[in-house]
Amino acid sequence: MIPIESSTDRVPESAPRQRAxxxxxxxxxxxxxxxxxxxxxxxxxxxxxxxxxxxxxxxxxxxxxxxxxxxxxxxxxxxxxxxxxxxxxxxxxxxxxxxxxxxxxxxxxxxxxxxxxxxxxxxxxxxxxxxxxxxxxxxxxxxxxxxxxxxALLRQKEREALERQSELRYRRLLDALPAAMWAARADGTMYYANQVWQAYTGRQGGELSLELFLEDVHPTEREEMRRVWEEAVRQGVQSEREFRMRRHDGTWRWHLARAVPEKDEHGRLVGIIAVATDIDDKKRTEDALARFKATLDATLDCVLMFEPEGLTLTYANAGAARQLDTTVEELLGSSVLGVEAGVDEVGFRQLLAPLVSGTLPSQTYTTTHRRRNGTEVPVEVVLQYVAAGGGQGRFVSVARDVTERQRAEAALRMANEAKDAFLAAASHELRTPLAAAKGHAHLAMLKLGGQTDNGPGKSLTIINRQIDRMTKLVEELLDISRLQAGRLSLEVERFDLAGLVRETCERMTVLSQAHPLRVDAPEKLEGLWDRGRLDQVLTNLVSNAIRYSPEGGEVKVRVVEEDTGVHLTIQDQGVGIPPEKQGLIFERFGRAHGSRYGGLGLGLTISQGIVEQHGGRIWVESRGVPGEGSTFHVWLPREVAQASAAAAATTHSTPQPQVSAG
Incomplete structure (x- = not known):
């Protein structure tokens, strides 16, 4: 190392003047x-x-x-x-x-x-x-x-003392650095390597040379590293190169080598300092990011990233360029509001606020994206906020073109409407022949004088039971049609709900002796509801509890009076409902256990519609473990009219995000 001498410390070449x-x-x-x-x-x-x-x-x-x-x-x-x-x-x-x-x-x-x-x-x-x-x-x-x-003489003596220690201090400094380091003369001959390199490669002692250094360079990169070193020595300029160096345990790790020329005060090359920094973890991260970017570019979805302050796009994948009929370069630096066609800035920032605060983990909404030619494409967007440690985070938007899905949904909706219309018409048409068959069966049984144990009387009893079953199915289909059309009406009256629960359970007791019904209800509980419709709900829930408990077991029906409403629970000890299928059972024709236990899968859908029509809600709790069963909950307001008014007021007062079908 060549010590640098300050011009202010330089001792005068000639003796100072003795005269002033x-x-x-x-x-x-x-x-x-x-x-x-x-x-x-x-x-x-x-x-x-x-x-x-x-x-x-x-x-x-x-x-x-x-x-x-x-x-x-x-x-x-x-x-x-x-x-x-x-x-x-x-x-x-x-x-x-x-x-x-x-x-x-x-x-x-x-x-x-x-x-x-x-x-x-x-x-x-x-x-x-x-x-x-x-x-x-x-x-x-x-x-x-x-x-x-x-x-000046004192400074000269101090400098001479420092120069005597410079080489030792220089080497100590190199040894203290966390990176491998070498020193070479002006002709490129290596004469020093710090302890980091010795510990990393496991080489202790021995004469240092370029060939010895190249032995720890990956074979595929040795000649390139030799060329880079010789060029740095010949030209006397800084150069750098990524290469793999072997660790003492045989592991190859990526390093960034920098060769820096050391020059004297006259600009002459006196040596070269080379440093190798371990970048293996960084390079693996960059490779992973490159693969991740390639994956994003391969997807058909539109992936955008933008910053919270100015809503400026900082990333766009190839799928975004394809979907928006533009280029990635044109998107970068522009505002995301130029893409979001279905929202203004105020509404969009309201949509972002709960993500930044952490109230919501993500937002999923349907809107339209604006292409470069002005046309719009319907998309479903999943929006998330990715926080940065101590710095400003960014938003990530993934938008999928739902044009074909909307077409399929429209076609399915039309098919469902046609099916509902057919079911409604068919149900109405079936009621007349079923009523006639029921009447004739009843007359025939009267003529037989009530003899139903054997012969024609027994057959008529079976026919009558099947007619009742068909009538119930037709009524369920009609109720489903009314729910879909929003025409399920309630005939509200004031009555004792606790009494209705007891009557229903007494009627259902005859269905199975293996399922004792236990009722826990107040002596009297009056309210304003539709008695017939709630009887339908209770009958359906209790019969389901019996049907899905093939091994028997007690069925508990409990009624609790609350401040603003009534809470009913029906608990069984049956097969239970798996958590992943609990949402399915309230859909039309949805059955958690298939057709094994019978039924069309309409009872719970109708029950949910009736409860919601009353302003209440229905839900289920179950771990899906056989023997533990399920517990169905029904919450009803005390007054249907008040609940409907409150629900309407809540609907009108709730602010809606300024995006379509959010």
Missing amino acids: SILMVDDHPSNLLALEAILEPLGQELIKATSGEEALKFLLQRDVAVILMDVQMPGMDGFQTAAFIKQRERTRTIPIIFLTALSRDAAHIFKGYAHGAVDYLLKPFDPEILRSKVSVFVDLFLKEQQLQRQA
Whole structure:
């Protein structure tokens, strides 16, 4: 390592002058001769200047011990010259003695002191006094020069001591660095490697060389690293290269090598410092990001990233360019509002707010994206906020083109409407023949005189039971049609719900002796509901509890009066409902266990519609473990009309996001 020497610390090549310079400034040569005669006995260098300008030029080249300056001079007078001298850092401390024969006024004398004069002498002056005053400043100047020489010698000795330790300190510094490091001479010959490299490669001792270094470079990169090193030595410029270096355990890890030229104060190459930084983890991360980006570009979905402040797009995948009929370059730097066609800035920021605050993990909504040609494409967007540790996060938007899905949904909706219309028409048409068959069966049984144990009477009993079953199925289909059309009406009346629960359970007791029904209800619980429809709900839930408990077991029906409503629970000990299928059972024809236990899968759908029509809700709790069964919950308001009004008020007062079908 070549030590750098400061110009301020450099020891003078020749011995300093033993004499001081005295600058005499006067526009009259006779006055300069007189001053020269007075000061010559001091044995110092006397310099004469006939103007302020000449004096300033001289001070740019040399240092003086004291300045004797005439006040009255043409052009730049003594005061002005002194002002310029005091402005320069180098000359501001030079003592100035003003000499004048004209201005004896005290104010004029004070002006001289104000311009930095150390003395103000009036002509004629005593030569001995002038010589004595000048000699004082000369002695101070010479002593200051002596102190500077001594300080320079002291700095030289300190520098020599530091230079003796520089090599040791240099090596200690290299060993303390966390990266592998080498030092080479100007011809490229390596002469030093720090302890990090030795510990990393497991090489201890031995003569260091380029060939030894290349032994730990991956075979496929050795010749390239040799070429890079030779080029750095030949050109004397900084170079860098990624390569794999072998660790002492045989593992190859990526490193970034930098070769930095070391030059002296004249710009000549004196050596090369090489550093290898482990970037294996960083490179693996970059490779993973590159693969991730390739994956995003391969997807057909539109993936966008934008920052929260200006909503500026910072990333767009190839799928976004395809979906929006543009290029990735055109998207980057633009506003996401230029893409979001179905929302304004205020509504969009309202949509983002709960994501930034953490209230919601994501937002899923349907909107339209605007293409470059102005057309719009319907999309379903999943929007998330990705926070950055301590910094500003970003939003990630994944938008899928739902054009084909909307077409399929429209076709399915039309098919469902046609099916519902057919079911409604068929149900209405079936009621008439079923009523006629029921009537004829009843007349036939009357003619037989109630003999139903055997023969035709037994057959008529079976026919009558099947007609009742068909009638129930037709009524369920009609109820489903009414629910779909929003025409399920309620006949509200005030009655005792606790009494209805007891009546229903007593009626259902005959279905199975293996399923005892236990009712826990207050003595009386009146409210405003549709008695027939709630009887339908209770009948369906209790019959389901019995049907899905093939091994038997108690069925508990509980009614609890609350402040604002009534809470009913029906608990069984049957097969239970798996959690992943609990949403399915409330859909039309949805059955958690298939057709194993019978039924069309309409009862719970109708029950949910009736409960919601009352302003209540229905849900189920079950772990899906056989023997633990299920618990169905029904919550009803005490007054249907009040609940409907409250529900309507809530619907109208709830703010809606300014996106379609959010």
